[in-house]
Amino acid sequence: MSERIAFRMVLNAGGAAEYKRRHDDICPELVELLRDVGVSDYTIWLDPETDHLYATLVRSDRHDMARLPDTDIMKRWWAMMGDIMETNVDTSPVQVDLQLMFSLP
16 A cells, blocks of 8 residues: 655755746656655645645555665765755755644545
8 A cells, every 4th residue: 555755854944946947847867766666646846935835645555765865866966956055064955854633534
């Protein structure tokens, strides 16, 4: 059975247009990698008042998302995005998992 997860990231002030542009031009290799590890229905929303990004995605019961940080494609994407969002030392985005409070199927 698949699982929907949600998390929050923080965009640097003034980075919204560039963040959207980079995602509009997302490389096909990254899309393929995400699908290969079991990710689908991935959506990111911006709260323009706080520059917080809220993301949801569906991952299969046999997902392999733990493999993502070890791939060159993911490392390149994170490095490219690091100038417009909060990141960890390894350039991965600072991410806070969100708790499900309500769902209307």
